[in-house]
Amino acid sequence: MGDGTPYMDGHMPPMHTHHGGSGGVLEILLPVLAMSACAGGYLLLVRRARRRNPVRGWNPWRTAGFCAGLLLLAAALLPPVATFAHRDFRGHMAQHMLIGMYAPLALVLGAPMTLALRALPAPRARRLSAFLHSGPARPLAHPVTGLLLSTGSLALLYFTPLYDAVTARPAGHWLLHAHFLLAGCLFAHAVAGPDPAPARPGVPARLVFLGCAIAVHASLAQLMYGGFLVAVDAPVPQVQGAAEIMYYGGDIAELLLAAALVATWRPGRGGVASNVVRLTP
Structure with a gap:
């Protein structure tokens, strides 16, 4: 930061320069265009679903959730948050x-796959349904995959030189954002998503995986706050402040995920939890 505050290892920080010009314009324009395209595509599918089945229609709360997720993404990728994140x-x-916890939960609660199954023509819907049941898709729908990619990767990112290496270039920032978003969506979908997931375990197992995520998040945040094994090249107050954001922000996000799991849970026959969505439009 160049504010005279020492880093975790005691040495003084260098002065940073900020890049402007066309790169700064693109950093604003690209997220706006991407979020607008996603919102437009979702709303187009909603319109088609309502036309195909006017009686059933589409739950407006699903639309609100998906749009809220896009707004959270936009807030993260645009100033002032993005500017603050760079320095x-x-x-x-x-x-x-x-990007990795709040936006994915809102996006997943928008049930985009279910919407697509209702809105697409029958041949395309059947192909999408077949993919959701396919062998490659099943591991993606299991909570362990999302847990390893979202929470497990944090130890590799912040306790090795990986973070500084990745964020040294603009492309690395975008790759990191994409990883956070996709991993967060996979975990939220596996734990509490309303979309079809044939390989999703029952509610007790999902609660266990969610508990593991909470424990790992809290442990990593505490290690970061104490400066143990942290490999991030940033001043001590910044690292400790980031650890507090991870600890409390992660707790709130995971409580929201648990609430979503309870809200979407439907007891099945014999007391077995059922979270099945029809895979045909």
Whole structure:
């Protein structure tokens, strides 16, 4: 930061320069265009689903959830959060929480796959349904995959030189954002998503995986706050502030995920939890 505050290893930080020009314009324009395209595509599918089945229609709360997720993504990728994230590790952590935990939950609750199954022509819907039942898709729908990619990767990112290596270039920032978003969506979908997931375990197992995520998040945040094994090249107050954001922000996000799991749970026959969505439109 160049504010005279020493890093975790005691040495003084260098002065950082900020890049402007066309690169800054693209960093604003690209997220706006991407979020607008996603919102437009979702609303188009909603319109088609209502036309195909006017009686059943589409739950407006699903639409609100998906649009809220896009707004959270936009907030994370645009100033002032994005500007703060580029110059302060606390800003990066706030951005990580929005992209990797809060936005994915809202997007997943929008049930985009179910919407697509209802809105697409029958041949395309059957192909999508077949993919959701396919062998490659089943591991993606299991909570262990999302847990390893979303929570497990944090140890590799912040306790090895990987974070500094990845964020040294603009492309690395975008790859990191994409990883946070996809991993967060996979975990939220596997734990509490309303979309079809044939390989999704029962509610007790999902609660166990969610408990593991909470424990790992809390442990990593505590290690980061104490400066144990942290490999992030940032001043001590920034690292400690980021650890507090991870600890409390992660707790809130995971409580929301648990609430979503309870809200979407439907007891099946014999007391077995059922979270099945019809795979045909």
